[in-house]
Amino acid sequence: MNKIILDYISNELTNEQLEDPLESGDDLLGSGILDSMGMMKLILFIENEFEIKVPPEDMVIENFMTVGHIITYLENKTV
Amino acid sequence: MTTTLPQILRSAANKLPNQESFRFGSDSLNYKELDVKTDKLASHLNAKGVKKGDRIGVYMFRSLETAIAMYGIMKTGAAFVPLDPGLPISRINYLLNDCGIEHVITNPNLHRKHRKILEHKSPLKSFIGVRLNTDFETISWDDIFNITLENFIEIPINENDLAYIMYTSGSTGFPKGIMHTHKSGLSYARLSVNLFKINEDDRLASHAPLHFDISTLGYLAGPLAMATTIIISEAHTKMAPSLAALIEQEKITIWYSVPLALVQLLQSNSIQKMNLSALRLFLFGGEVFANKFLNELMHLCPEAKFYNVYGPAEVNQCTCYHIKKPPLKKDVIPIGQVWEETEFIILDKQGRKINNNDYGELAIHSSTMMKGYWNNQTLTNKSTYVAIQGELEKKFFKTGDMVKMNETGDFHFKGRNDRQVKIRGYRIEIDEIEAALLTHEKIIEAAVIVLQKNESEKEVMAAVIVDQSCTIGSKELLEHCRGSLPSYAVPQSIEIMPDFPRTGSGKIDRKEIIKTYIKI
Numbered sequence: 001m002n003k004i005i006l007d008y009i010s011n012e013l014t015n016e017q018l019e020d021p022l023e024s025g026d027d028l029l030g031s032g033i034l035d036s037m038g039m040m041k042l043i044l045f046i047e048n049e050f051e052i053k054v055p056p057e058d059m060v061i062e063n064f065m066t067v068g069h070i071i072t073y074l075e076n077k078t079v
Numbered sequence: 080m081t082t083t084l085p086q087i088l089r090s091a092a093n094k095l096p097n098q099e100s101f102r103f104g105s106d107s108l109n110y111k112e113l114d115v116k117t118d119k120l121a122s123h124l125n126a127k128g129v130k131k132g133d134r135i136g137v138y139m140f141r142s143l144e145t146a147i148a149m150y151g152i153m154k155t156g157a158a159f160v161p162l163d164p165g166l167p168i169s170r171i172n173y174l175l176n177d178c179g180i181e182h183v184i185t186n187p188n189l190h191r192k193h194r195k196i197l198e199h200k201s202p203l204k205s206f207i208g209v210r211l212n213t214d215f216e217t218i219s220w221d222d223i224f225n226i227t228l229e230n231f232i233e234i235p236i237n238e239n240d241l242a243y244i245m246y247t248s249g250s251t252g253f254p255k256g257i258m259h260t261h262k263s264g265l266s267y268a269r270l271s272v273n274l275f276k277i278n279e280d281d282r283l284a285s286h287a288p289l290h291f292d293i294s295t296l297g298y299l300a301g302p303l304a305m306a307t308t309i310i311i312s313e314a315h316t317k318m319a320p321s322l323a324a325l326i327e328q329e330k331i332t333i334w335y336s337v338p339l340a341l342v343q344l345l346q347s348n349s350i351q352k353m354n355l356s357a358l359r360l361f362l363f364g365g366e367v368f369a370n371k372f373l374n375e376l377m378h379l380c381p382e383a384k385f386y387n388v389y390g391p392a393e394v395n396q397c398t399c400y401h402i403k404k405p406p407l408k409k410d411v412i413p414i415g416q417v418w419e420e421t422e423f424i425i426l427d428k429q430g431r432k433i434n435n436n437d438y439g440e441l442a443i444h445s446s447t448m449m450k451g452y453w454n455n456q457t458l459t460n461k462s463t464y465v466a467i468q469g470e471l472e473k474k475f476f477k478t479g480d481m482v483k484m485n486e487t488g489d490f491h492f493k494g495r496n497d498r499q500v501k502i503r504g505y506r507i508e509i510d511e512i513e514a515a516l517l518t519h520e521k522i523i524e525a526a527v528i529v530l531q532k533n534e535s536e537k538e539v540m541a542a543v544i545v546d547q548s549c550t551i552g553s554k555e556l557l558e559h560c561r562g563s564l565p566s567y568a569v570p571q572s573i574e575i576m577p578d579f580p581r582t583g584s585g586k587i588d589r590k591e592i593i594k595t596y597i598k599i
Binding site for chain 2: 020027029030031032034035036039056057058059060061062064065
């Protein structure tokens with residue numbers, strides 16, 4: 001799950017080539033790795049890939065700040 | 080009398096030292112602290128030999144340091160130049176060279192980019208606000224704040240000195256720098272405070288990044304009114320439900336952004352659940368606010384006032400329209416009338432003055448207007464209309480915006496006289512994107528088109544003809560665009576076509592291309 005999301009962001013969404021490989025603790029929202037369009041694409045990808053629905057109220061910083069946060073969110077959701 | 084921007088900070092620090100000036104997350108600075116910290120930064124810059132008229136970069140994501148950087152720079156008599164952290168390094172490098180920037184104020188979270196910038200040739204001598212393990216000169220914020228102010232000498236500044244330069248898209252493929260003086264910046268702040276009755280009880284939301292001109296309401300008018308400006312984090316601008324919660328929690332009283340930010344708040348169904356009773360004023364500009372969303376927002380906040388604000392960055396703001404009741408489906412919201420200290424004329428296609436109520440290009444003369452474009456007198460002259468009034472020459476900035484006055488004296492925006500478009504509020508010259516595509520050696524011709532995706536969003540698309548001997552894919556071409564264009568100007572997709580539909584005279588028929596696109 002971790003790798004799938006990291007690969008998708010690195011290959012499809014980043015605005016420029018990243019110097020170092022993306023890590024699950026990297027701040028996606030505050031450091032400019034994703035823009036607002038990128039964030040929407042990422043959520044769509046997660047919904048399709050993991051066959052879940054992310055309701056608008058779940059789209060908060062605490063759930064999507066890093067790939068680590070996303071994993072925790074998805075795990076809590078599927079329990 | 081207050082004639083410069085740093086004076087408003089000094090004055091606020093004397094009158095209300097303990098009042099919160101700027102807030103970011105759980106951190107904040109009162110006016111006294113901000114005044115002292117900006118003195119310290121200015122003191123460091125003075126020691127580095129920065130002098131009046133120099134240009135200093137501000138390269139950071141929105142943060143408290145943004146306010147410290149801009150006022151600290153202005154206190155030295157230098158002009159601050161916002162550098163969008165989302166720009167490709169090649170473009171940052173262009174700005175550093177074009178503007179002759181020797182020092183850049185920044186934050187540690189951009190350390191990866193700092194190293195890349197240093198790989199290019201530029202006049203840069205130091206980074207301030209970060210410690211890098213290189214031979215290149217850097218100094219941390221902690222070291223700046225440890226400076227003592229015993230030897231600090233205040234530099235006398237004149238109202239006509241440069242205060243800041245904001246870069247925007249240019250049709251030649253290179254961005255152009257809009258120069259504002261202390262007079263034009265301060266006039267904008269003063270007229271805003273007067274018109275919107277901003278006062279020390281207000282809490283302004285600063286949603287736009289510093290390189291976007293509407294940010295000046297929070298950064299300049301806020302301190303003039305001794306109000307509190309809440310700087311909204313990058314993360315909040317991307318997550319609408321978090322932003323809605325912040326608006327309630329921070330008891331925001333004045334909101335100013337492009338319509339899209341408000342549309343996203345409504346679409347996420349989050350702002351509807353919040354207590355918005357503190358919000359007394361909504362300002363929006365840059366693009367058209369779709370009526371159905373504006374209507375919904377006005378019903379959510381029946382007590383608040385709503386203004387459609389208009390003005391290219393070259394003149395800051397110049398007109399606004401007070402929307403008194405929620406618009407109906409077919410209503411077209413005007414951009415309103417010119418505000419204080421502002422005159423207008425209307426020009427025809429040949430650039431001749433015509434009647435005020437004729438359809439034509441709007442040209443503005445105002446206390447808030449720019450000094451000109453940095454290092455580009457030709458472009459400055461091209462965008463200026465000189466009116467002779469008696470023995471005096473009066474300069475009007477030609478906005479490029481076509482307008483028509485209605486029977487109540489309010490202007491309606493009728494489009495552009497060139498190929499500039501607005502995407503998410505950002506100005507983009509179509510020619511600039513085409514120029515960027517054509518720098519790729521395999522692209523023979525390029526046509527950029529803009530599609531209306533839905534009521535509130537537009538998308539940039541490109542069609543290209545490539546060298547037939549190569550097998551290049553659109554992914555590689557997109558990569559090429561990302562290397563030289565700001566992210567909002569990069570086409571959403573690039574279509575490789577064998578040839579373009581053309582008009583009788585052989586010109587690229589963009590309308591036909593749009594039709595092809597819709598079919599795809």
